[in-house]
Amino acid sequence: MNEPIKKIAVLTSGGDAPGMNAAIRAVVRACSYYSIECVGVYRGYQGLIEGDFEIISSRNVSNIINKGGTILKSARSLEFKTKEGRAKAYKNLKEHGVGGLILIGGDGTFTGGLKFMQEFNFPLVGIPGTIDNDIYGTDNTIGYDTALNTVVEVIDKIRDTASSHNRLFFIEVMGRDAGFIALNAGIGAGAEEILIPEKNIGLEKFVESLNKGKDSGKTSSIVVVSEGDKIGKNVFELADHITESFPEYDIRVSVLGHMQRGGSPSCFDRVLASRLGVAAVEALLDKSTGVMIGITENKISKVELEKAIKMNNDINKELLKVAEITSV
Structure with missing residues (x-):
């Protein structure tokens, strides 16, 4: 865990959200900027178990910032919920020389990632990608x-x-x-x-x-x-x-x-995803692990994955009042 990271893997998991591709693009290009190899993992945790990996270069992510969905695909993985499944995933990461993992998704994604990190002491960072905006530790999630x-x-x-x-x-x-x-x-x-x-x-x-x-x-x-x-x-x-x-x-x-x-992500989501993708790579290079990268008062923030999972965002009471007043 103290060795310099030379290769970072990125995956998308859970429900897709507009802006995930923009985040993937930012991760890949941040890796290129810092002279690190980037590995794309297809189909989320299932691809991690099956070793469905591909080296991605900056040119591979050209013209995806405007596209909805996720080029890395997403899938549910019951096998990753088992210790045997997670052990396969860890073995594949080690065999491919991956030193850090970036997860783009929501609660379920982070829950699996936290368990994986705790079992294998593997460095990973989360990026909140969900249209529901219900992740604690960030004012906005990608896609919302x-x-x-x-x-x-x-x-x-x-x-x-x-x-x-x-x-x-x-x-x-x-x-x-x-x-x-x-x-x-x-x-x-x-x-x-x-x-x-x-x-x-x-x-x-x-x-x-x-x-x-x-x-x-x-x-x-x-x-x-x-x-x-x-x-x-x-x-x-x-x-x-x-x-x-x-x-x-x-x-x-x-x-x-x-x-x-679905649909092409808004400018806000493209910029947000780009900021979070770059910050996630930099967090791993700074030896941060087990954290989610968010945005708070328009500044990049970090929160422990455990907090992001267990705590809830509260509904804005001012907005409830606004809704009541403006509907008369």
Whole structure:
């Protein structure tokens, strides 16, 4: 662990997020800048176990900064959850002369990486790549800004038809455990109501809010629902409940699904990914390990992987107030 690192491996794991390619590009070119070889690991931890490695040069990552998804692919690996699987991964890394590992992903990725580091004392650094923005230790995760812009653009289009037909639209966005996408996109798109798991308002208060809107003259409404909201079992059950209370509305449900993961990354995500990729390489060269590279108040920051996994980002209470005030 004290030997100079001559080769760094990088992988992407978990759900893809716009900007992952920009991060890969930054890692590869930072390695080239510091005269270190870079190894791309395909299909995440499964590729680590199977030795699916390839040397990547600066020219290999030309013209990918604008592309969504991940050129290194991503895959689930049940085998990596076993000690035998992790031992295979370690053996492959050592055989290829890799001295440090960079992980681009979210909670699941970091959990596996932390276990691997603890067992084999192998230097690794994490980069937060997830559209949910639910990783502790960073103000923004790679892909979050792009996902917000995608959701707002879709809601803007839906609002056109909602207002034309006296419709109430329930729009479900990703966020099983966190409502960051729903809250921010809901405010940005001017939603009449935002339902998130962190603030379970209940069916009665929700109906009361819709009644107030109707009494004030609203003839259509947009309700943004985080998939983890707890009012109903799912957004369709919630829509059925509301249909009974508001027969005058033509109620529709739109589940945005995986379109939120795709698309060309925003400028913000490209710059963020580039900064985090370079900082991750520099962290390994400075002998930092078991940390996640984040961004705090627009400055590069480091947080222990264990903290990033175990602690949660809190919903901004000011934004909750803004959402309440601007939806009247």
